[in-house]
Amino acid sequence: MTRPSHDTPAGILAGLELVELSAFIAAPLAGLSLAQMGADVIRIDQSGGGLDATRWPLSREGVSLYWQGLNKGKRSVQLDLRREEGQRHARELIRQTGMVVTNRPDTAWLDYESLRQDRKDLIMLAIRGTHDNRGAIDYTIQARTGLPFLTGQATGESPVNQMLPAWDMVCGLLAASGLLAAERRRRETGKGSLIRLSLEDCALWMLSNLGMLAEAEIGEEPRRANGNDVFGAFGCDFGTGDGRRVMVAALSNRQWRALTDATGTAEKARHMARALDADLDTDAGRWQARDGLKLLLAPWFAGRDYAEVAETLDRHRVLWGPYQTIRDLVTSDRACSPENPIFARVDQPGAGEYLTSAIPLDFGGERDPGTRRAPVQGADTASVLAQFCTDAADV
Amino acid sequence: MTRPSHDTPAGILAGLELVELSAFIAAPLAGLSLAQMGADVIRIDQSGGGLDATRWPLSREGVSLYWQGLNKGKRSVQLDLRREEGQRHARELIRQTGMVVTNRPDTAWLDYESLRQDRKDLIMLAIRGTHDNRGAIDYTIQARTGLPFLTGQATGESPVNQMLPAWDMVCGLLAASGLLAAERRRRETGKGSLIRLSLEDCALWMLSNLGMLAEAEIGEEPRRANGNDVFGAFGCDFGTGDGRRVMVAALSNRQWRALTDATGTAEKARHMARALDADLDTDAGRWQARDGLKLLLAPWFAGRDYAEVAETLDRHRVLWGPYQTIRDLVTSDRACSPENPIFARVDQPGAGEYLTSAIPLDFGGERDPGTRRAPVQGADTASVLAQFCTDAADV
Structure with a gap:
């Protein structure tokens, strides 16, 4: 696979390699961020597809638009991770790239201390539900943050969930920064890192950052749901004469x-x-x-x-x-069209052509088209194994 | 100011220096992420305080808990940026640190080409509302994304705003990664970067990542508001016998x-x-x-x-x-207490002691307490000018 050079904007992370053992949003988003800046990101899934292989929304043909969206610009490998051979190949990819991000549960073959035997300066970022390793997803954490009682005209009996997986987003983006920070230290000192990051901690950190935890702890009175008003300033919605x-x-x-x-x-x-x-x-x-x-x-x-x-x-x-619907946004808002340089219409495998975004960070010049294309799930298995694994002939 | 060494976890970014000319959430969050990993981040505001100096929520004494939350672990400098001297000092700080993040409008004294005369390999990240430089904030962009029509039991006439500034959060965190990526390239090639990033593009990118733009463009039928249900899976809320x-x-x-x-x-x-x-x-x-x-x-x-x-x-x-209120979270949830290693009770200037979070990225070992403390606004002006500006005696 030809990677962009340093002199093209998408090549800003040229030379960086990352293995991703992931599913759903947070870990794939970390890999996506780096891949769309030019890193070579190899996502590994269980043979036949991981837990999110068919996650909604789907195209009319049944292809996961969610999976495609979160895995643009990566290579996709499928291995039988339940068997020793698949685990061995995954470990060999991790050893050679020297960097791995995962949200898989701790298991012996994917244990940092064990992986470090093969590669002393390994950087591994492991995402979990909570800091004490309990299961959690964005929606269960959201309920605990109190935000559903502050959304819309919520009352004590009818919390309103926010539909955007904000904590997954924070977690994935912060993971990308954590990997880059650890790689910077490795270049300076030769040291690797095991980095742990929990989805719940990401939520709590952001509530601390926005002053909301402090407000709840030492503020005068509890914040209430304020409908569509912007808290502590003037901001609200109005209806126009023609119903907009x-x-x-x-x-x-x-x-x-x-x-x-x-x-x-x-x-x-x-x-x-x-x-x-x-x-x-x-x-x-x-x-x-x-x-x-x-x-x-x-x-x-x-x-x-x-x-x-x-x-x-x-x-x-x-x-x-x-206010407009997401369909209005896609069909009639110029910001969401090829007139905006982040967008191009891309023919995605099995789903047809649709509007797809590059990373919004603009380092100058043209975006690399390759960072917008999603791989066919598993399609890079043979070529990646041929590149990295000496015994790949048996795959 | 003593900075942590490479051997302490908070020192992962030791040696990195950044000037922040910022207000509100996105740009300060970029600086916060780097500061809490050990970078030396100097935030510059207009003398007397910037636009967000007293942004809500406030402590009982009227100190902005919002400002404190978003500026932990930084140094705070105030300069009269309307006068030539203040601009000259800000430029000198940018020249010496070699890296700046801002969400200020383009002005002559803060122009990249002009700043680059002083420092060839400068890295500058400029945040704006939209890619074509129109004004926008999180809430106005949110309306355009269509999400308020997908939240709660929204109908076409009553969109429900999400109260979390998700796009500011995405923008700030992505900016942090962009700065680290540009600094990596600078170390490799000696080249600086002008990086542009718009809040609106961050929102559109994330809707692309989640497959939602594609769904709206090529999907079978438009997504509707689904109350508290997790889209495309099984997830919902239930009431217990005792009213929880x-x-x-x-x-x-x-x-x-x-x-x-x-x-x-x-x-x-x-x-x-x-x-x-x-x-x-x-x-x-x-x-x-x-x-x-x-x-x-x-x-x-x-x-x-x-x-x-x-x-x-x-x-x-x-x-x-x-489901619990944010007050329940702070007072009775162990995850949000000093039992969780990200938290400590910190005496914050003018507000008293409250629970404050370090960065959730755990690189091993203890968190540096200095990364949890917010500066007094403007308190580092003299010491920073003495360190960086030779004519500081006149300040």
């Missing part, structure tokens, strides 16, 4: 002025501020007065069609976005 | 057997499968039959108190988690 909805926000005085200028409500807002004892020159004041401010602004939106709303808000550089 | 709720999931045959064994519903499930023509040995079949399966399972949960439900599910290794 838009999300509008102001996180600075400039943005707030833009919004009141666009809607001609500056003077009314000043009166509302006096009526509600709020200082509209601060986020806190705009949050405090938000229900009053919505009363002023809503008629402006309701009195205009979407096209006029959009044109006026854009002209005044208001921070806003239209 | 739990999230339960099965993403493999083993996990499904664990759930039916724990609840004694294996035989009933087989009858339900026949009644609904579903193959319960597949995710697709369990998804298809989910409403019937819930009818079987709900009475088991409703007939028991939470304590018995928890004990039984754990004993059978069912994948599950309790």
